[in-house]
Amino acid sequence: MLGFVIQRFLQAVVVMAAMSVIVFVGVYAIGNPVDIVIPPDATQDIREDAIRRLGLDRPLWEQYWIFATNALQGDFGRSFVYNIPVLELIGSRLPATLELVLISVVSATVLGVTLGIYAGYRPDSRISKTIMALSVLGFSVPSFWVGLILILTFAVSLGWLPAGGRGETVELLGIRWSFLTLDGLAHIALPAVNLALFKLAMMIRLARAGTREIMLTDTIKFARAAGLSEATILRRHLLKMISIPIVTVFGLELGSTLAFAVVTETIFSWPGVGKLIIDSISVLDRPVMVAYLILTAALFVTINFTVDLVFALIDPRIRARRTA
Amino acid sequence: MTDIVPEPAAPEKSTPAPRAVSPFARFWSEFRESTVAVVALVVVVVLCLLALFAPLIAPQDPYDLSRLSLMDARRPPGFVGTGGYTHLLGTDPQGRDLLSAIMYGLRVSIQIGLAAGGVALAFGAGLGILAAYLGGRIETLIMRIVDLQLSFPAILLALVLVALLGQGKAQLIGALVAAQYAYFARTAYGAATAERRKDYIEAALATPLSGRRVVLRHLLPNCMPPLIVVATVQIANSISLEATLSFLGLGLPVTEPSLGMLISNGFPYMMSGRYWISVYPGVALIVLIVAINLVGDRIRDQFNPRLRR
Numbered sequence: 001m002l003g004f005v006i007q008r009f010l011q012a013v014v015v016m017a018a019m020s021v022i023v024f025v026g027v028y029a030i031g032n033p034v035d036i037v038i039p040p041d042a043t044q045d046i047r048e049d050a051i052r053r054l055g056l057d058r059p060l061w062e063q064y065w066i067f068a069t070n071a072l073q074g075d076f077g078r079s080f081v082y083n084i085p086v087l088e089l090i091g092s093r094l095p096a097t098l099e100l101v102l103i104s105v106v107s108a109t110v111l112g113v114t115l116g117i118y119a120g121y122r123p124d125s126r127i128s129k130t131i132m133a134l135s136v137l138g139f140s141v142p143s144f145w146v147g148l149i150l151i152l153t154f155a156v157s158l159g160w161l162p163a164g165g166r167g168e169t170v171e172l173l174g175i176r177w178s179f180l181t182l183d184g185l186a187h188i189a190l191p192a193v194n195l196a197l198f199k200l201a202m203m204i205r206l207a208r209a210g211t212r213e214i215m216l217t218d219t220i221k222f223a224r225a226a227g228l229s230e231a232t233i234l235r236r237h238l239l240k241m242i243s244i245p246i247v248t249v250f251g252l253e254l255g256s257t258l259a260f261a262v263v264t265e266t267i268f269s270w271p272g273v274g275k276l277i278i279d280s281i282s283v284l285d286r287p288v289m290v291a292y293l294i295l296t297a298a299l300f301v302t303i304n305f306t307v308d309l310v311f312a313l314i315d316p317r318i319r320a321r322r323t324a
Numbered sequence: 325m326t327d328i329v330p331e332p333a334a335p336e337k338s339t340p341a342p343r344a345v346s347p348f349a350r351f352w353s354e355f356r357e358s359t360v361a362v363v364a365l366v367v368v369v370v371l372c373l374l375a376l377f378a379p380l381i382a383p384q385d386p387y388d389l390s391r392l393s394l395m396d397a398r399r400p401p402g403f404v405g406t407g408g409y410t411h412l413l414g415t416d417p418q419g420r421d422l423l424s425a426i427m428y429g430l431r432v433s434i435q436i437g438l439a440a441g442g443v444a445l446a447f448g449a450g451l452g453i454l455a456a457y458l459g460g461r462i463e464t465l466i467m468r469i470v471d472l473q474l475s476f477p478a479i480l481l482a483l484v485l486v487a488l489l490g491q492g493k494a495q496l497i498g499a500l501v502a503a504q505y506a507y508f509a510r511t512a513y514g515a516a517t518a519e520r521r522k523d524y525i526e527a528a529l530a531t532p533l534s535g536r537r538v539v540l541r542h543l544l545p546n547c548m549p550p551l552i553v554v555a556t557v558q559i560a561n562s563i564s565l566e567a568t569l570s571f572l573g574l575g576l577p578v579t580e581p582s583l584g585m586l587i588s589n590g591f592p593y594m595m596s597g598r599y600w601i602s603v604y605p606g607v608a609l610i611v612l613i614v615a616i617n618l619v620g621d622r623i624r625d626q627f628n629p630r631l632r633r
Contacts, residue, residue, distance in 0.1 A: 015472060026484070026488055027488070136614065136617060136618065136621070137614065139617065140560065140564075140610070140613045140614045140617040141610050141613070141614070142564040142567055142568055142609065142610075142613070143568075144567070144568050144571045144572075144587075145567075145587065145606045145609065145610060148587070148591065148594065148602055148603075148606065149603075149606075151594065151595075152594055152599055152602075152603070156594065156595060156599075163595070255477070256477035259477040259479055259480040260477065260479060262479070262480070262483065262572075263479070263568055263571075263572065266572060277483075278483075278572060281483070281484075281487040281574070282573070289484075289487075293484060296480065297476070300476055
């Protein structure tokens with residue numbers, strides 16, 4: 001097991017190093033950031049001074065080296081636009097995104113797995129067919145469109161829920177959260193539903209496919225022959241067997257939902273990291289873009305690493321194969 | 325998604341003699357069994373025809389500025405404009421007939437979807453099959469990169485690439501291809517490694533046929549079924565991804581509004597109750613995507629050996 005962990009960890013480190021180079025060089029290729037920081041009528045002296053101060057006159061590899069050593073110490077530079085350390089900027093936006101994403105993914109998983117098992121257990125019932133038809137919709141309809149319809153229905157026509165912003169927040173552990181106040185919950189409802197729908201559809205299909213296949217296996221036949229009740233079979237055997245794909249997807253989806261939150265946050269003016277990156281891309285705020293991408297890459301590498309480990313814990317065959 | 329109910333015997337398929345049925349005819353006769361899929365296919369075809377013949381059938385050329393009048397701007401559906409005809413779906417903030425704008429938007433969206441899906445299919449499938457055929461270090465390298473990319477959400481990748489490459493049709497297609505080829509590569513690789521081990525490939529390799537011929541004539545055709553399924557889904561995905569990027573203002577230039585941009589243009593007016601500017605292009609987009617997905621679903625079920633009778 002230890003060999004497996006070390007091997008995977010080294011792989012993750014190599015991937016991170018590669019990603020940081022790609023992102024840094026890639027972002028370096030766009031535009032000239034000096035044009036954003038300095039007014040166009042600035043004198044040549046001011047311009048050159050700014051270039052020197054931002055370190056833009058040095059060769060690319062040197063800039064990368066400075067960036068990498070600083071980044072490892074947790075310093076991603078200052079935002080060109082806000083002029084505060086990037087990490088602080090992202091940190092101040094992160095709680096909003098996190099609470100949105102967590103609420104969405106957890107509720108989508110719980111609801112989706114329940115509905116999916118039902119649809120797979122009774123594939124021919126009318127309810128199952130309705131569930132599946134709706135899941136196709138949730139899967140195909142672009143999430144920005146769902147967001148618009150949610151706003152149109154619940155905010156504009158019915159006037160039940162607010163269309164944007166975070167609402168009233170409460171401080172807990174030094175961070176402001178929306179989900180602890182009634183007003184905040186009202187604000188989070190629409191974006192959370194918007195973000196959850198796609199994941200819900202995915203979880204339903206995954207759980208249904210798994211259930212349909214597993215219900216036909218010998219394991220279930222023998223469990224039935226042994227006289228176990230259907231409820232026990234579902235809980236003890238089925239749930240355990242479909243848990244592997246679901247754990248994987250849960251982990252991966254947690255990350256991809258963070259990315260998808262970009263769209264939802266823009267529609268609902270949710271002041272999270274996603275909105276920050278869209279704004280940064282449009283004004284070419286390089287340090288924010290680089291830091292966001294590297295942190296996202298780090299997040300994905302960590303998630304993949306964790307999913308691999310959890311896999312090895314759940315399924316001993318994987319452990320044996322990889323370390324052999 | 326269509327559930328296969330075990331049927332006692334294929335009803336009234338009384339083909340007179342065991343004539344050789346072409347694979348396509350067999351495929352079609354199976355496909356026809358699902359009404360939903362057939363309807364979806366008809367919808368896709370109709371939308372494609374609308375897009376193709378938009379310049380001939382649209383009531384107005386929405387990009388001929390001389391024909392637009394601000395007097396007609398933001399009118400509700402059914403309004404008779406200065407052009408003397410009824411705007412069935414209303415008009416947008418520039419006074420464009422929305423029905424015409426949607427037809428032209430479909431054109432752009434379908435074009436982008438097909439181009440991005442096609443290039444991603446060719447590139448991805450090529451990589452995947454190459455990896456499976458060559459094996460060794462190259463296989464490890466290619467598949468490691470593909471897996472890495474698959475773990476990274478396509479939308480984020482496309483977002484960053486569009487930001488890096490700038491706006492424009494070619495750039496957008498490039499970003500979509502980069503975001504999607506990995507799915508094709510994975511699928512092709514999976515299919516090709518399974519086929520590679522089969523006897524007929526070994527046999528073909530034992531003959532003096534060139535490796536290229538074996539790959540193109542024997543390996544590739546047998547990897548096609550799963551690739552076709554992925555291609556349908558990915559075309560729908562590219563259309564949806566392009567719409568999302570355009571909605572975020574990072575897609576196509578304003579001169580060529582796709583459905584996503586039409587929706588985005590109408591968004592600010594939604595709050596004041598002028599819903600039609602966003603809603604109708606959105607309905608067109610969704611009907612297109614859902615129909616493509618339903619067709620893809622049906623094909624997937626047909627190719628799935630586990631659900632085969």
